[in-house]
Amino acid sequence: MAPLLYKPNIKIIGQSHESYEASKNSQRYKRILRYYRQVSKFLLLTEKDAEKFKKDGFTNTGVMYNPTAFRVYNDPQKLYANKTVVSMGRLVDGKGFDVLIKAFARVSHEIPGWKLDIYGDGPEKESLQTLIDVLNMKNVIHLKGTTSKPQEVLSSSSFFVLASEAEGLPMSLIEAQSCGLPCISTDCAPGIREIINEYEDGLIAPVGDVDVLARHIRRLAKNEQLFYSYSQNAYRHSEKFEQKHIRNQWYKLFEELEER
Known part of the structure; x- marks a missing residue:
């Protein structure tokens, strides 16, 4: 790429699909500094990440969200x-499924008839199933394995919870909103608040906080009118994705670069 950076007839768009912190704490950051400050446009996934790169001297930052598939x-x-x-x-360490299972188990007796379905596979499957069994939740918490039909799964559910560290x-939140599902998420990324409008279409909990996550689950499950409001707002807000x-x-970006 280096020989092309200074050719006036070629426009280069760089993208980073990770957070500023993830870049800064990796070996990739040196290459980002070397090359991406020179490109025509450096696109990030969130406004907060773009602002942080600006503070590091980047004058070419922009934001481009990933689109939802449906x-x-x-x-x-x-x-x-x-x-x-x-x-x-x-199902890997850091995704917080253990926190989610504990939170749901804590309020399950207050929301009879509700269940928790977790889709995915990975090395933590066995330990998560053990946790479900220990909490005596195997009748209401299910590890469903992988799915090739996320739209159908989401449309057959009520609301989505992300408990990551x-x-x-997160595309999972974007896809859930795109099906009209209210979302609960831990405050695990700059992009969370660019997806969830707190107290309008979803709720946010501190990372690893079982108590707050449990309260949010109970609140959405027990308050039908609040659920309806959040669902309608979630679908409307998903339009930007x-x-x-x-x-x-x-x-619009191509036209902007062409005018230069």
């Missing part, structure tokens, strides 16, 4: 009637 409206009443809390991701711009919207932003 967006479908679901009636909030039907979603609520599913009485299913859902989560998805690799660290993320970038729609493929057509993101595509138009790319076209």
